[in-house]
Amino acid sequence: MAITYELIKTCKQTGARLGKVHTPHGSFETPVFMPVGTLATVKTMAPEELKEIGANIILSNTYHLWLRPGEDVVEEAGGLHKFMNWDGSILTDSGGFQVFSLSDMRQIEEEGVHFRNHISGAKLFLSPEKAMHIQNSLGSDIMMAFDECPPYPASYDYMKASVERTSRWAERCLEAHQKPGQQGLFGIIQGGEYEELRKQSARDLTSLDFPGYAIGGLSVGEPKDVMNKVLDFTTPLLPDEKPRYLMGVGSPDSLVDGAMRGVDMFDCVLPTRIARNGTCMTSNGRLVVRNAKFAKDFTPIDENCDCYTCRNYTKAYIRHLIKANETLGIRLTTYHNLYFLVKLMGQVRNAIKEDRLGDFRDEFFEQYGFNKP
Numbered sequence: 502m503a504i505t506y507e508l509i510k511t512c513k514q515t516g517a518r519l520g521k522v523h524t525p526h527g528s529f530e531t532p533v534f535m536p537v538g539t540l541a542t543v544k545t546m547a548p549e550e551l552k553e554i555g556a557n558i559i560l561s562n563t564y565h566l567w568l569r570p571g572e573d574v575v576e577e578a579g580g581l582h583k584f585m586n587w588d589g590s591i592l593t594d595s596g597g598f599q600v601f602s603l604s605d606m607r608q609i610e611e612e613g614v615h616f617r618n619h620i621s622g623a624k625l626f627l628s629p630e631k632a633m634h635i636q637n638s639l640g641s642d643i644m645m646a647f648d649e650c651p652p653y654p655a656s657y658d659y660m661k662a663s664v665e666r667t668s669r670w671a672e673r674c675l676e677a678h679q680k681p682g683q684q685g686l687f688g689i690i691q692g693g694e695y696e697e698l699r700k701q702s703a704r705d706l707t708s709l710d711f712p713g714y715a716i717g718g719l720s721v722g723e724p725k726d727v728m729n730k731v732l733d734f735t736t737p738l739l740p741d742e743k744p745r746y747l748m749g750v751g752s753p754d755s756l757v758d759g760a761m762r763g764v765d766m767f768d769c770v771l772p773t774r775i776a777r778n779g780t781c782m783t784s785n786g787r788l789v790v791r792n793a794k795f796a797k798d799f800t801p802i803d804e805n806c807d808c809y810t811c812r813n814y815t816k817a818y819i820r821h822l823i824k825a826n827e828t829l830g831i832r833l834t835t836y837h838n839l840y841f842l843v844k845l846m847g848q849v850r851n852a853i854k855e856d857r858l859g860d861f862r863d864e865f866f867e868q869y870g871f872n873k874p
């Protein structure tokens with residue numbers, strides 16, 4: 502497993518860690534926010550712009566690329582890096598979550614999951630072996646084990662059976678992993694909100710010695726305090742010398758709260774998704790730039806931001822573009838939102854260096870307008 506983690510320092514004020522992850526396509530500091538590029542593109546952004554923003558690792562989706570254009574196309578292109586002209590690190594999900602969230606007709610068995618293609622309706626089958634084969638074809642640097650992300654809420658009995666099957670699937674993924682030298686495989690801890698099941702899942706997977714671990718089954722509709730409670734008793738179950746990836750998280754407050762609980766890697770579609778309807782993250786909270794009050798506002802989206810968008814364009818101009826459905830409009834809001842989250846994680850890393858992440862959280866929540874706990 503060619504993924505290594507360097508634990509640089511632990512924050513004295515919180516459980517946060519400063520670290521560095523090394524992959525065959527470079528390294529990135531943690532805690533880190535990873536932009537999501539589901540269809541082999543972080544929507545509307547060119548790779549050069551992602552580099553300019555400061556992104557060193559992006560995410561893509563096994564499920565979507567398998568369906569379209571097909572992993573054979575990507576493999577014959579020389580892999581995902583070459584296909585999309587991205588020379589940084591790439592992490593791909595195993596497809597399990599997407600099956601459960603996109604396809605309503607599905608049947609979970611020991612062998613794998615039967616479901617319908619959410620585009621064509623054709624019957625499909627995804628298994629641990631198939632998910633590993635696809636990720637090996639894509640050539641991502643960090644691959645995820647094939648797991649079941651149960652719905653929220655789920656009964657203890659359902660969750661227990663699911664955790665045990667996900668652990669068996671994880672072993673099958675390790676056996677089916679064809680390129681351990683080039684690609685690193687992360688195990689995914691499940692167990693929902695049940696501490697006993699999170700412990701069982703962590704025991705099963707940490708005994709298999711993956712180069713990194715993801716915390717799955719969260720950001721699926723549970724209240725934020727439930728997520729924080731699960732993190733409080735789950736991150737300590739994971740080895741200190743390996744990276745921890747909290748899947749599907751999240752909003753700016755969840756990134757800071759997750760980092761405080763020892764999470765190293767985050768992903769979410771939020772910054773790119775809300776940008777497409779003209780909503781921006783700013784240091785003073787969210788701003789809906791298409792709002793009429795900005796029609797003659799010739800100031801930047803965020804006066805505290807030094808990104809390309811904020812240095813060169815005004816709210817009035819971006820509002821005009823968004824309302825006219827001009828593509829440059831959502832490119833400018835996307836650029837700013839990604840820059841905002843990448844910058845936020847830089848501030849989190851600095852706060853850890855200075856042992857003051859708890860103070861930073863209070864200041865940030867106050868200014869951004871998140872209600873205190």
Ligand SMILES: CNc1nc2cc3c(=O)[nH]c(N)nc3c(CCc3ccccc3)c2[nH]1
Binds near residue numbers: 645716718720721768
């Ligand atoms: C939004 N909330 C959310 N909760 C998740 C839970 C799981 C989970 O328990 N297992 C797996 N395998 N994935 C999950 C994902 C998808 C994350 C992702 C998206 C895009 C690209 C790469 C990775 C989740 N996303």
Ligand SMILES: [Zn+2]
Binds near residue numbers: 806807809812837840
């Ligand atoms: Zn900006």
